Amino acid sequence: xxxxxxxxxxxxxxxxxxxxxxxxxxxxxxLREHLAGIRATAKKNGGITFHKDASEVLNACxxxxxxxxxHDISSKVREALELKILNTADHHGGFYSAQAFQGDLLFAxxxxxxxxxxxxxxxxxxxxVELDNSTYARGISCYGSAEGRQLLPLQRAKxxxxxxxxxxxxxxxxxxxxxxxxxxxxxxxxxxxxxxLGDIIAxxxxxxxxxxxxxxxxxxxxxxxxxxxECFKDDDAMRLIYIEAEEVVRPLMIKDLNDKxxxxxxxxxxxxxxxxxxxxxxxxxxxxxxMLLRGVDQKGRRIHTLVSGGERIEGIxxxxxxxxxxxxxxxxxxxxxxxxxxxxxxxAAVVLAFERGYTWSGGYFQSLYLPKWAKQCERIFKDAGxxxxxxxxxxxxxxxxISGPVFALNETEDHSAVxxxxxxxxxxxxxxxxxxxxxxxxxxxxxRMGLFEMYIDxxxxxxxxxxxxxDAAEFCGMNYRxxxx
Numbered sequence: 001x002x003x004x005x006x007x008x009x010x011x012x013x014x015x016x017x018x019x020x021x022x023x024x025x026x027x028x029x030x031l032r033e034h035l036a037g038i039r040a041t042a043k044k045n046g047g048i049t050f051h052k053d054a055s056e057v058l059n060a061c062x063x064x065x066x067x068x069x070x071h072d073i074s075s076k077v078r079e080a081l082e083l084k085i086l087n088t089a090d091h092h093g094g095f096y097s098a099q100a101f102q103g104d105l106l107f108a109x110x111x112x113x114x115x116x117x118x119x120x121x122x123x124x125x126x127x128x129v130e131l132d133n134s135t136y137a138r139g140i141s142c143y144g145s146a147e148g149r150q151l152l153p154l155q156r157a158k159x160x161x162x163x164x165x166x167x168x169x170x171x172x173x174x175x176x177x178x179x180x181x182x183x184x185x186x187x188x189x190x191x192x193x194x195x196x197l198g199d200i201i202a203x204x205x206x207x208x209x210x211x212x213x214x215x216x217x218x219x220x221x222x223x224x225x226x227x228x229x230e231c232f233k234d235d236d237a238m239r240l241i242y243i244e245a246e247e248v249v250r251p252l253m254i255k256d257l258n259d260k261x262x263x264x265x266x267x268x269x270x271x272x273x274x275x276x277x278x279x280x281x282x283x284x285x286x287x288x289x290x291m292l293l294r295g296v297d298q299k300g301r302r303i304h305t306l307v308s309g310g311e312r313i314e315g316i317x318x319x320x321x322x323x324x325x326x327x328x329x330x331x332x333x334x335x336x337x338x339x340x341x342x343x344x345x346x347x348a349a350v351v352l353a354f355e356r357g358y359t360w361s362g363g364y365f366q367s368l369y370l371p372k373w374a375k376q377c378e379r380i381f382k383d384a385g386x387x388x389x390x391x392x393x394x395x396x397x398x399x400x401x402i403s404g405p406v407f408a409l410n411e412t413e414d415h416s417a418v419x420x421x422x423x424x425x426x427x428x429x430x431x432x433x434x435x436x437x438x439x440x441x442x443x444x445x446x447x448r449m450g451l452f453e454m455y456i457d458x459x460x461x462x463x464x465x466x467x468x469x470x471d472a473a474e475f476c477g478m479n480y481r482x483x484x485x
Contacts, residue, residue: 010451010468017458020364020401025447031405032439035110038400042085042359048395050357054084057356060248061122065241068221076120077241083114089362089403092125092164092244093220094135098143098419099453103403104240107361109435119238124245127217128294128302128342131167132160134457139178140197142423144190146416146473152185152197154178162300165246166339167216175205189413196427217244231425237432249343252351254333263389264350267292268307275309276380282369288376291346295323296339349373354393361400370398404454405446407438409476409483416473419452420485430485449476449483
């Protein structure tokens with residue numbers, strides 16, 4: 001039987017590999033107090049002078065929600081976003097990830113703490129990720145076993161490296177195959193799961209309106225809203241609206257590329273700034289100039305691009321072939337609208353955070369790289385003589401951390417406990433009032449309960465302890481039973 005002495009090394013590995021986990025793993029504060037700290041960060045950023053109109057973000061998000069969900073929901077989306085804080089932790093289609101989903105619920109409680117009461121909660125989900133990313137946009141993740149999560153695929157395995165942004169809509173034949181896979185994916189004793197998954201596939205995925213959507217990304221937004229409405233026993237408890245981030249960023253990016261006073265214009269067309277972006281590197285040794293755009297090949301796979309010091313945007317495709325895109329505003333605009341170029345992380349941060357003042361709250365990676373990007377860009381703009389932009393970048397706080405803590409667990413057949421994702425919430429149907437009780441959880445304990453996906457993300461496959469998932473499940477089953485839903 002696992003004990004504290006064994007569990008601690010698993011947690012220590014995560015602490016050693018990530019400074020955000022290290023910062024909070026020993027914190028003596030509750031989740032509610034942690035959310036209050038994020039609220040304070042948003043207030044701090046609200047005191048900075050930004051140079052673009054934040055209502056442009058509101059307009060773009062409202063238009064997106066209006067197109068998919070209609071006026072009643074889009075007006076609430078606008079109301080929530082007037083608080084000028086975003087959840088930017090999600091990969092589009094990743095709402096089945098227990099860690100991501102519980103981060104979404106924490107963000108909903110944060111908006112309530114900031115005075116919002118609309119029961120419709122907008123969440124930014126990035127679609128320039130592959131279907132087989134860690135939050136598994138290819139299908140559905142279930143958390144019903146102490147041996148590991150179960151993955152039920154919808155999209156074919158050979159499509160796993162396609163970007164969500166350009167994946168076509170699924171059809172009834174794909175749903176039929178998905179349903180046929182349930183028995184092979186879900187262990188025999190989990191009949192409750194099989195029944196619920198059948199209901200989800202037939203009643204939500206198989207909804208004619210969702211089937212007829214224009215692409216997979218829109219289908220995922222519809223599915224996320226429908227699933228969130230069935231996660232609690234309370235009527236109309238909440239609606240989670242997953243906004244495809246790139247659909248908001250793209251028109252703002254185009255607008256800024258046409259404005260010679262914008263940070264983004266300088267990043268593309270000011271030789272001094274562009275030189276700095278090529279010199280500054282990410283922790284993965286990628287030039288910042290390579291974090292602005294992603295190209296798309298004929299199979300929907302992403303192409304890493306570099307806004308270099310020349311007159312072209314360069315990319316390397318999967319065969320190693322050099323590709324070139326024109327360094328011209330109108331051509332870039334055309335390629336963005338055709339989804340042959342996709343806005344990447346730094347472009348999104350510039351137009352949403354650094355220019356228009358939205359506080360980003362993300363995961364344990366983003367809470368490290370976003371502050372680093374801001375400081376790197378501050379140096380670049382300062383060296384280029386653009387002091388006003390540098391001052392704004394130096395003041396911005398991008399360290400808000402919301403996706404990683406876990407507070408709700410699902411009991412497995414052997415009385416162990418694992419994180420609860422949306423499927424488990426749909427089966428157990430807790431009261432929404434449980435969320436307020438969970439906010440009393442010590443942050444350090446919520447990180448221990450979040451070890452499952454944190455350990456997957458932070459520790460390479462070849463270095464993981466054998467049987468670690470079961471050991472963590474047994475530990476949580478013994479020590480955190482009050483967190484079972």
